[in-house]
Amino acid sequence: MLTLVLGGAASGKSEYAExxxxxTTGPRYYLATMQVWDAECAARVEKHRKMRAAKQFETVECPLHLGNVSLPARGTALLEDLGNLAANELYDPAGAGENAAKAILHGLESLAAQCENLLVVSNEVFSGGADYAGDTDRYLLALAQVNNAFAARADAVVRVVCGIPVYYKGVEK
Structure with a gap:
């Protein structure tokens, strides 16, 4: 089952996806997309890793090149989140650059083939009504392309607003 969980900042989307x-039963994988730039990031990653371990998640770091991820067994994977991954692929010199959306979608297909369930957390884009330019617009367009393509393929699409899930496709399990 493929599920896309969308929401704004601090909407509760991550908690809902988790x-x-x-x-679910079986192995649980947390696919972490945050890049570690400094000690503060490293401390945050370690804190989250400990929290997830208590919930029986195995953390897989994947800030770039999602298509290279190989899960050890079928189970449920939670990708947190597409916004980080899109930025990493667009702007990191080792990333996919202008081919970021295509690379991410390829990676999602690869993951889907390895999982019983794949849940993907992403940010809402273009709902704020603001006009963006330059790199921000490029980033938002890439993320929107990934969101739209994955939503079309997903069994369920849910938007979380103030902690309340609203299903646009599929039903709550």
Whole structure:
């Protein structure tokens, strides 16, 4: 089952996606896309890793090149989040650059083939009504392309607003 969980900043989307994963049996993978730039980032990653371990997640770091991820067994994977991954692929010199959306979608297909369930967390884009220019617009367009393509393929698409899930496709499990 493929599920896309969307929401704005601090909407509760990550907590909701995690709650869905905790309802599953079998191996649980947390695919972390944050790049570690400094000691503060490293401390945050370590804190989150410990929290996830208590919930029986195996953390897989994948800030770039999602298509290279190989999961050790079929199970449920939670990708957190597409916004980080898109920025990493666009702007990191080792990333896919202008081919970021295509590379991410290829990686999602590869992951989907390895999982019983794949839950993907992403940010809403273009709902704020603001006009963006330059690199921000390029980033938002790439993320929108990935969101739209994955939503079309997904079994369920849910938007979380103030902690409340609203299903646009599929039903709550």
């Amino acid at each position: 709650s869905l994963v905790l309802k």
